[in-house]
Amino acid sequence: xxxxxxxxxxxxxxxxxxxxxxxxxxxxxxxxxxxxxxxxxxxxxxxxxxxxxxxxxxxxxxxxxxxxxxxxxxxxxxxxxxxxxxxxxxxxxxxxxxxxxxxxxxxxxxxxxxxxxxxxxxxxxxxxxxxxxxxxxxxxxxxxxxxxxxxxxxxxxxxxxxxxxxxxxxxxxxxxxxxxxxxxxxxxxxxxxxxxxxxxxxxxxxxxxxxxxxxxxxxxxxxxxxxxxxxxxxxxxxxxxxxxxxxxxxxxxxxxxxxxxxxxxxxxxxxxxxxxxxxxxxxxxxxxxxxxxxxxxxxxxxxxxxxxxxxxxxxxxxxxx
Numbered sequence: 001x002x003x004x005x006x007x008x009x010x011x012x013x014x015x016x017x018x019x020x021x022x023x024x025x026x027x028x029x030x031x032x033x034x035x036x037x038x039x040x041x042x043x044x045x046x047x048x049x050x051x052x053x054x055x056x057x058x059x060x061x062x063x064x065x066x067x068x069x070x071x072x073x074x075x076x077x078x079x080x081x082x083x084x085x086x087x088x089x090x091x092x093x094x095x096x097x098x099x100x101x102x103x104x105x106x107x108x109x110x111x112x113x114x115x116x117x118x119x120x121x122x123x124x125x126x127x128x129x130x131x132x133x134x135x136x137x138x139x140x141x142x143x144x145x146x147x148x149x150x151x152x153x154x155x156x157x158x159x160x161x162x163x164x165x166x167x168x169x170x171x172x173x174x175x176x177x178x179x180x181x182x183x184x185x186x187x188x189x190x191x192x193x194x195x196x197x198x199x200x201x202x203x204x205x206x207x208x209x210x211x212x213x214x215x216x217x218x219x220x221x222x223x224x225x226x227x228x229x230x231x232x233x234x235x236x237x238x239x240x241x242x243x244x245x246x247x248x249x250x251x252x253x254x255x256x257x258x259x260x261x262x263x264x265x266x267x268x269x270x271x272x273x274x275x276x277x278x279x280x281x282x283x284x285x286x287x288x289x290x291x292x293x294x295x296x297x298x299x300x301x302x303x304x305x306x307x308x309x310x311x312x313x314x315x316x317x318x319x320x321x
Contacts, residue, residue: 002277003030004027004028004029004030005028005029005030005065005066005273005276005277006030006032006033006062006063006064006065006066007023007029007030007031007032007033007064007065007066007067007068007269008032008033008034008035008058008059008062008064008066008067008068008088009023009031009033009034009035009049009067009068009070010034010035010036010055010058010067010068010069010070010071010079010083011035011036011068011069011070011071011072011075011079011093012034012035012036012038012041012042012044012045012070013036013041013070013071013072013157013158013159014155014156014157014158014159015070015093015157016034016070018122018261018262018264018265019068019070019265019269020034020047021262021265021266022262022265022266022268022269023269024047025266026266026269026270026273028269028270028273028277029269029273031047031049032049032050032062032064033049033050033051033052033058033061033062033064034047034049034050034051034052035051035052035053035054035055035057035058036053037053037054039053050062055079055082055083056082059082059083059086059088064088065088065089065276065277066088066089066090066091066272066273066276067083067088067089067090067091068090068091068092068093068120068269068272069083069090069091069092069093070093071093072159072161072167072168073095073097073098073161073167073168073169073174073175074098074161074166074167074168074169076092076093076095076096076097076098076102076106077097077098077102077105077106080092080096080097080106080109080117081105081106081109084106084109084110084113084115084117085109085113087113087115088115089115089116089117089118089272089275089276090110090115090116090117090118091118091119091120091268091269091272091276092106092117092118092119092120092289093120094119094120094121094122094178094179094182094289094292095119095169095174095175095178095289095292095293095296096119096289096290096292096293097289097293098169099169099293099297100290100293100294100297103289103290103293104290106289107289107290116275116276117289118271118272118275119287119288119289119292120265120268120272121178121179121182121183121288121292122179122261122264122265122268123179123180123182123183123234123250123264124182124183124186125263125264125265125267125268125271126248126250126260126263126264127253127263128248128249128250128252128253129183129186129236129248129250131248132187132236132238132246132247132248133186133187135246136187136238136240136246139240139241140217140240140241141187141188141219141238141239141240141241142219142220142239142240142241142243143219143220143221143222143238143239144183144184144187144188144219144220144221144222144236144237144238144239145221145222145223145224145236145237145238146180146181146183146184146221146222146223146224146235146236147224147233147234147235147236148172148176148179148180148223148224148225148226148234149224149225149226149229149231149232149233149234150176150226150227150229150231150232150233150234151227151228151229151230151231151232152172152175152207152227152228154232155258162175163205165204165205169296170205170206170296170300171198171200171205171206171207171209171227172206172207172208172209172225172226172227173196173198173206173209173211173225173296173299173300173303174206174296174300176225176227177209177211177223177225177292177295177296177299178292178293178296180211180223180225181211181213181223181292181295181296181299182288182292183236184213184221184223185288185291185292185295187236187238188213188215188217188219188221189215189216190215190216190291191213191214191215191221191295192213192214192215192298193211193212193213193295193298193299193302194212194213194214194302195211195212195302196209196210196211196212196298196299196300196302196303197209197210197303198300198303206227206303207226207227207228208225208226208227208228209223209224209225209299209303210222210223210224210225211223211225211295211299211302213295232251233251234249234250234251235247235248235249235250235251236248236250
């Protein structure tokens, strides 16, 4: 019997519990190491995996077969590059990197080293979304609408970097945009941004946005984002060429705060295990990191110029936060 793959998780922030739980449930994985630069984050982890304060030390000491990178967006480039340079497959939390230029650097390293690189767009693994994609496969779609609405302060999980444009890459377009835009690509394939309107707060952070897109086949799409919504609403509506309207509610059937994420991240690690072990080639979602960044950048440029905040990476020493 093939042994489980040894997994390292770098970054113990708000999204890490979903990866950790999935790794514990799936027989294809053995959680061997976790890493965070913050001592308090490591102290909160009570599992049996080895703990490290530095991702390079994790790579040398734990020798993982694969790594999940779940650090703040500004640190994706530094951490992913180091892991890929070590020849270790990477599953990086969306977005792939802070900017398109950084995303290209990461993908170039993966290509040059011949190491698997997967970007985790968890909403494409949602059961309702998957059912919708199956119903619309090989059929002509006229229009797609994706709504991704939440009050961001309720979703921070103690991670204030989401509200720092220099670390997040912007606001709702930079953070929620990649997941929503990936769903448009899942249903329509390659698309182009045709317009974008944003509403920014007093600090210049985009809190609401409407992004409009079209496909070469003539279909249209809209992505509605809101960081100030009273509650949470995340759904997809598809209008078929014949007028039929289909709908997927990403939160339906999942009671409790963020309850839908548990099954989505289990599906991510299932796919990543096959990819890291060389059993399957990377799927369309795995290669979507750079196109999603390009759509985010195009949306900001269509709205009112580049995303707010500094657009350069922080030092690698801050990478595991």
